[in-house]
Amino acid sequence: MGETVPFPKNYAWYKKEAMDCFLTGRMEEAIPFFERAYKLEQDELLNTNYTTALYQVGDYQKAKEIADDKCSFYEKEESLAIFYTAILIKCHLFLQAEQALLFRKKKYPSKDTTEENWMAVQEMLEEERTKVELEKQKKIEHLIKEAYSLGNKSFAEQSTIMKELEKIPLGPFIEAAEPILSNPFVNGIIKATAIERLAMEHVKGHFDIYWIKEKRTIQPSVLTSIENNVIFQEVMSLLSERVEQDDPSLYQAMVQEASLHFFILYPFIEEVITSPLKWVELYQKRYDNFYLVASGSHSDTKKMEEWMHRVDQELIDLG
Incomplete structure (x- = not known):
């Protein structure tokens, strides 16, 4: 059949x-x-x-x-x-x-x-x-090696490597963080990610960092995460209060832009944003040419506006 x-x-x-x-x-x-x-x-x-x-x-x-x-x-x-x-x-x-x-x-x-x-x-x-332990150790050694040449890679490649680095134990992560933070060609968002882990782990000591074309030194043990930063919280609260209800789409665009800016400014946010209200008003002015920034210290507002453009250029340069 x-x-x-x-x-x-x-x-x-x-x-x-x-x-x-x-x-x-x-x-x-x-x-x-x-x-x-x-x-x-x-x-x-x-x-x-x-x-x-x-x-x-x-x-x-x-x-x-x-x-x-x-x-x-x-x-x-x-x-x-x-x-x-x-x-x-x-x-x-x-x-x-x-x-x-x-x-x-x-x-x-x-x-x-x-x-x-x-x-x-x-x-x-x-x-x-x-x-498995040998493979883990081999992977850690490879990632540390990659950390030294991270500035030669695209942002997407840097992000992928940083995600893997975040999974490794603290000791080798600290070893990898040092060349990342001091490399002028590593994206500021990647550096912020590294600093946040050092801060959350309360790592003591000082680290050299190349931050927006300036050589600086940071002490992670005294830092908070970006999310717990008082100025970050105030800016986000003001954006919600002033924009979200009237224009949810505009609010989302502002939040996205502000978040990127905070990553670039971290961990020196307080040095740049001396008035969270004025910083939010600069965003509103950016999206509405007819928006008038409230009166106040013109020099402070001018400095923050210059910083905002400088951060924008940093994002373009490291993109």
Whole structure:
């Protein structure tokens, strides 16, 4: 009569095709059939075969996801418990793997036939953990090296590297921050990001920084984050109060621009913005040529206006 036709919900056909591939070692080909069959029926044996295929092709996260569907089933069988522990190790869930190894001594009686397998899993745990630590150290060393040449990269590349640097331990981060802060060609937003972490970690000591074409020195332990800066909070509050209700779109544009300006001015915000109200009025004037800035110290307003243009140029130069 010919070959079986795969109807949309033909569980038996998908399972047969999956097992044909599985038993002949064609795991990559088996997985799509396992997936379709498993969507129709979450059979325990199918689950273990599907999980095994995923494990064999290195898709450990998906293997764990499928195995978790039948977690209690994996705990009943010692061989499956060993397999599940191996999956945890490959997913780098080392604490869970350690707990599983401890749990098995209570759950399963010691048998010569399985003791070797548990020992192999224990060795796998130690080897994988060592491998991960070496990879982490290698990555940290690479990122520190990148920090020294960050000024030669585009803003997008600088941002990507900084996101990775933010994840590393504080010690190497401090080492990487020093060349970043003193490099005149690193974007001010990137420098602000580095300073914020140093500030939030209360890092002591002094750091040289190249800030808007000036060489300065900062002490992170006495700084707040941009978000906690009093002037930042006041400017944002004034923008909301004066603009948001009347023109939400204009408000969003002003907030975006102001946020960029604060990143560039950080950590010397107080030196530049001597009046949050006047600073906000300068934004309003910028977006409305007919807006009149309230009377006050003309020299202070003029200085802040010059600073605003200077920051704009800084963003253009480092873009």
